[in-house]
Amino acid sequence: MERLISNLKKVSEALGIELPQEIYEAEKHYPFLISSYYLNLIDKTQLSSDPIFLQSFPSEHELEQNELLSEDPQDEQKHSPLPKLIHRYRDRALILTTNRCSTFCRFCFRKRRWKKGIHKEDISDEELSKIASYLKTNNEIEEVLLSGGDPLMLSNARLKAILDVIVRIKNIKTVRIASRIPVTLPERITKTLSKLLGSYSNLWFVTHFNHPRELTSESMRACRVLTSAGIPMLNQTVLLKGINDSPEVLRILFRTLIENKIKPYYLFHIDPVCGVAHFSTGILKGLEIMRYFRKNLSGIATPQFAIDLPEGGGKINLQPSYSADNKFFESIEGGKIIKYAD
Numbered sequence: 001m002e003r004l005i006s007n008l009k010k011v012s013e014a015l016g017i018e019l020p021q022e023i024y025e026a027e028k029h030y031p032f033l034i035s036s037y038y039l040n041l042i043d044k045t046q047l048s049s050d051p052i053f054l055q056s057f058p059s060e061h062e063l064e065q066n067e068l069l070s071e072d073p074q075d076e077q078k079h080s081p082l083p084k085l086i087h088r089y090r091d092r093a094l095i096l097t098t099n100r101c102s103t104f105c106r107f108c109f110r111k112r113r114w115k116k117g118i119h120k121e122d123i124s125d126e127e128l129s130k131i132a133s134y135l136k137t138n139n140e141i142e143e144v145l146l147s148g149g150d151p152l153m154l155s156n157a158r159l160k161a162i163l164d165v166i167v168r169i170k171n172i173k174t175v176r177i178a179s180r181i182p183v184t185l186p187e188r189i190t191k192t193l194s195k196l197l198g199s200y201s202n203l204w205f206v207t208h209f210n211h212p213r214e215l216t217s218e219s220m221r222a223c224r225v226l227t228s229a230g231i232p233m234l235n236q237t238v239l240l241k242g243i244n245d246s247p248e249v250l251r252i253l254f255r256t257l258i259e260n261k262i263k264p265y266y267l268f269h270i271d272p273v274c275g276v277a278h279f280s281t282g283i284l285k286g287l288e289i290m291r292y293f294r295k296n297l298s299g300i301a302t303p304q305f306a307i308d309l310p311e312g313g314g315k316i317n318l319q320p321s322y323s324a325d326n327k328f329f330e331s332i333e334g335g336k337i338i339k340y341a342d
């Protein structure tokens with residue numbers, strides 16, 4: 001079987017389902033792509049509630065439009081001093097290394113990068129060298145994020161070439177790779193790759209698990225290969241309506257991640273991006289879950305709940321409020337009000 005599959009019709013037939021025409025309409029706008037590994041995680045007996053199916057199969061809701069939605073609400077284009085570079089914060093900048101992914105996540109906020117279909121757009125040597133000059137000139141930048149698409153779609157040789165250019169820049173002290181490959185294509189995480197990434201002493205790896213069903217022996221092996229090579233691992237999760245918007249589901253996910261030396265870093269609310277609004281839970285749901293965690297989940301397993309403001313306003317953390325006046329506070333059990341004399 002091919003490793004990556006883009007024929008929605010064939011896959012649906014293999015699953016024994018007939019998709020309505022609207023779904024093929026959605027697919028015309030936002031193509032379908034899934035790794036055979038991720039496809040095999042689908043539980044065919046309960047498709048309509050299956051978290052793997054819902055994250056990877058198109059839905060007719062992707063074509064819904066309203067005036068609040070945008071292709072690029074964060075205005076990443078505006079904060080892009082050069083092609084493939086986003087510089088929005090003082091000490092860190094993000095490189096779009098490729099538009100390729102191993103599976104197209106239906107809730108992706110950079111859908112604009114792959115909506116035209118499966119065409120390869122990797123960063124070129126020329127683009128990289130311009131970015132390197134920019135990073136050198138703007139020496140307040142101390143951290144580079146490799147993002148995409150998924151950077152691990154690049155070959156080991158290409159990754160090494162990019163990393164070598166970046167770590168040679170004196171002011172760059174930290175590199176962060178953001179990749180969902182451990183979740184969707186764990187076989188890509190080989191010993192050779194982990195040795196390569198582990199050879200950079202300042203490299204962090206941020207992966208992207210959304211549901212305990214993604215915690216398979218294969219994905220956990222992939223993460224272990226990385227952590228064993230001395231690479232610190234973080235995880236970001238997107239809060240997805242009807243998929244993981246349950247405090248217990250997320251508690252189990254985050255607990256299992258820390259058991260595997262992966263620190264839950266962010267829990268993101270869905271941004272107002274075209275084609276993903278149907279996954280939005282509302283901010284209150286996220287705050288309710290954070291409140292549940294305070295009592296039920298270890299601090300080291302608890303991520304920050306964040307939204308990314310439109311118009312390039314940046315990521316901000318949201319916390320449930322325990323006090324209206326910063327004098328009287330609600331206990332974590334709720335119900336009891338306690339005075340705090342500062």
Ligand SMILES: *Cc1c(COP(=O)(O)O)cnc(C)c1O
Nearest residue numbers: 086087088089092093094145315
């Ligand atoms: C999210 C993001 C970062 C990283 O932000 P952290 O809060 O440090 O994780 C950097 N640059 C851009 C453009 C981003 O969107």
Ligand code: SF4
Nearest residue numbers: 101104105108149180
């Ligand atoms: S792997 Fe990341 S960039 Fe690719 S589709 Fe999923 S969320 Fe988007």
